[in-house]
Amino acid sequence: xxxxxxxxxxxxxxxxxxxxxxxxxxxxxxxxxxxxxxxxxxxxxxxxxxxxxxxxxxxxxxxxxxxxxxxxxxxxxxxxxxxxxxxxxxxxxxxxxxxxxxxxxxxxxxxxxxxxxxxxxxxxxxxxxxxxxxxxxxxxxxxxxxxxxxxxxxxxxxxxxxxxxxxxxxxxxxxxxxxxxxx
Amino acid sequence: xxxxxxxxxxxxxxxxxxxxxxxxxxxxxxxxxxxxxxxxxxxxxxxxxxxxxxxxxxxxxxxxxxxxxxxxxxxxxxxxxxxxxxxxxxxxxxxxxxxxxxxxxxxxxxxxxxxxxxxxxxxxxxxxxxxxxxxxxxxxxxxxxxxxxxxxxxxxxxxxxxxxxxxxxxxxxxxxxxxxxxxxxxxxxxxxxxxxxxxxxxxxxxxxxxxxxxxxxxxxxxxxxxxxxxxxxxxxxxxxxxxxxxxxxxxxxxxxxxxxxxxxxxxxxxxxxxxxxxxxxxxxxxxxxxxxxxxxxxxxxxxxxxxxxxxxxxxxxxxxxxxxxxxxxxxxxxxxxxxxxxxxxxxxxxxxxxxxxxxxxxxxxxxxxxxxxxxxxxxxxxxxxxxx
Numbered sequence: 001x002x003x004x005x006x007x008x009x010x011x012x013x014x015x016x017x018x019x020x021x022x023x024x025x026x027x028x029x030x031x032x033x034x035x036x037x038x039x040x041x042x043x044x045x046x047x048x049x050x051x052x053x054x055x056x057x058x059x060x061x062x063x064x065x066x067x068x069x070x071x072x073x074x075x076x077x078x079x080x081x082x083x084x085x086x087x088x089x090x091x092x093x094x095x096x097x098x099x100x101x102x103x104x105x106x107x108x109x110x111x112x113x114x115x116x117x118x119x120x121x122x123x124x125x126x127x128x129x130x131x132x133x134x135x136x137x138x139x140x141x142x143x144x145x146x147x148x149x150x151x152x153x154x155x156x157x158x159x160x161x162x163x164x165x166x167x168x169x170x171x172x173x174x175x176x177x178x179x180x181x182x183x
Numbered sequence: 184x185x186x187x188x189x190x191x192x193x194x195x196x197x198x199x200x201x202x203x204x205x206x207x208x209x210x211x212x213x214x215x216x217x218x219x220x221x222x223x224x225x226x227x228x229x230x231x232x233x234x235x236x237x238x239x240x241x242x243x244x245x246x247x248x249x250x251x252x253x254x255x256x257x258x259x260x261x262x263x264x265x266x267x268x269x270x271x272x273x274x275x276x277x278x279x280x281x282x283x284x285x286x287x288x289x290x291x292x293x294x295x296x297x298x299x300x301x302x303x304x305x306x307x308x309x310x311x312x313x314x315x316x317x318x319x320x321x322x323x324x325x326x327x328x329x330x331x332x333x334x335x336x337x338x339x340x341x342x343x344x345x346x347x348x349x350x351x352x353x354x355x356x357x358x359x360x361x362x363x364x365x366x367x368x369x370x371x372x373x374x375x376x377x378x379x380x381x382x383x384x385x386x387x388x389x390x391x392x393x394x395x396x397x398x399x400x401x402x403x404x405x406x407x408x409x410x411x412x413x414x415x416x417x418x419x420x421x422x423x424x425x426x427x428x429x430x431x432x433x434x435x436x437x438x439x440x441x442x443x444x445x446x447x448x449x450x451x452x453x454x455x456x457x458x459x460x461x462x463x464x465x466x467x468x469x470x471x472x473x474x475x476x477x478x479x480x481x482x483x484x485x486x487x488x489x490x491x492x493x494x495x496x497x498x499x500x501x502x503x504x505x506x507x508x509x510x511x512x513x514x515x516x517x518x519x520x521x522x523x524x525x526x527x528x529x530x531x532x533x534x535x536x537x538x539x540x541x542x543x544x545x546x547x548x549x550x551x552x553x554x555x556x557x558x559x560x561x562x563x564x565x566x567x568x569x570x571x
Contacts, residue, residue: 175392
């Protein structure tokens with residue numbers, strides 16, 4: 001197709017109101033293996049959530065330039081160079097790999113939260129992590145998900161339902177604002 | 184391709200402003216120019232279409248090589264901390280939205296000047312304003328009824344945006360102080376909303392960072408999970424907020440691997456990979472030897488024709504456009520000025536959207552280097568069979 005047939009414009013430069021939503025309590029669970037998950041849930045859902053959580057882990061796991069900084073947050077021996085392993089908890093085998101210059105470190109994914117949805121709200125599958133000196137499981141941005149493995153309830157509007165937190169205080173702004181873009 | 188004098192639409196300024204194109208006159212000079220137009224043949228359009236697709240293919244190969252060859256990302260002056268991000272975004276197939284190849288087109292020969300792969304502007308003019316001009320001039324009987332335009336930008340953008348946004352809210356950022364940039368973003372917001380995507384417009388100054396180093400809308404703290412940014416990657420990569428790109432970098436449109444293409448280091452890289460390719464001008468990382476043909480020196484991050492130096496065959500500097508760029512390294516490209524028409528030198532901008540050629544725009548300048556002050560002149564073509 002070479003030419004435009006018709007061009008429709010809605011409203012150039014419209015302002016848009018951000019959506020807000022009220023949450024519902026949704027049952028989910030935190031698991032370290034598909035086997036453990038399958039004791040309480042359909043195995044297909046367990047596998048699907050694990051795959052989705054792994055992807056979220058790869059995309060959004062907190063990244064650190066120094067391994068020590070990562071371990072300080074997530075605990076000794078619980079960090080690895082990014083892009084090395086993709087397992088849950090058992091990823092220890094990959095931890096001895098040397099990081100190349102310019103690579104970053106991420107915490108081990110210690111488990112995953114099962115996706116679930118009600119009619120109008122949902123919780124997303126996501127990786128969970130353990131933190132240095134704390135019990136239980138946490139999202140990548142530090143929100144506590146549960147005290148241990150097994151079933152748990154999560155509010156769909158809470159930061160836990162999605163990773164990372166949907167809303168957080170701003171510590172810096174405007175760093176990208178001095179430039180000329182057009183080219 | 185030929186230049187054709189045409190009457191202006193008597194109310195063209197008002198028509199442009201009605202559709203939000205209020206930057207038709209910039210810096211006190213005409214930007215949009217319709218007292219003439221350029222007419223191309225269908226065969227010429229076909230060649231531009233094919234060349235654009237082929238150039239994009241060459242660029243994809245160049246990205247592949249740059250990601251796999253040790254040292255090349257350093258040579259392109261991409262900060263080491265972002266190399267993993269660049270490679271990951273490429274290997275995992277993060278999709279790009281658009282770009283504009285600037286082409287020399289004369290005597291059936293097409294040559295690439297450069298690729299504006301990250302923050303090209305002129306989009307709305309090319310897509311909507313130019314098309315409206317065609318329709319109205321056709322209706323007025325000033326253009327042949329069968330005249331057409333190489334322009335599928337609107338459809339392709341509207342198709343591509345939902346794929347890129349996924350089910351996420353699409354944040355749309357530019358520096359609002361730059362009206363032309365904001366206009367481009369306004370247009371993309373319109374396309375996105377037609378496709379049913381939730382959008383939030385924000386000024387570059389309102390992009391913020393939380394303690395965990397994620398990009399957020401500084402006005403309400405919301406996490407940004409998709410960000411179209413009319414802000415150059417190289418600027419973001421060197422800003423105080425650059426560390427947040429390690430977390431949020433995969434959420435950006437264009438993807439991080441576009442840093443390889445929006446970099447004039449692409450030109451010598453392409454020439455090394457495809458020496459003598461018919462669509463390329465000779466280019467090198469090192470200054471050509473003394474007896475070489477005339478050449479141009481360009482900073483790898485220059486925009487809008489700034490800091491371009493032209494050297495004659497004996498190596499003497501014959502033009503220096505000056506400007507704010509050039510602190511980074513420079514590259515060298517064979518000197519091949521754009522073809523000159525009655526009113527100026529013309530460079531063709533050829534758009535690519537989601538990997539598909541999507542139309543052209545013509546920029547005309549009094550001098551041989553195209554600046555942001557160059558005139559935007561509409562084009563049309565007439566099908567061969569209707570041309571008799």
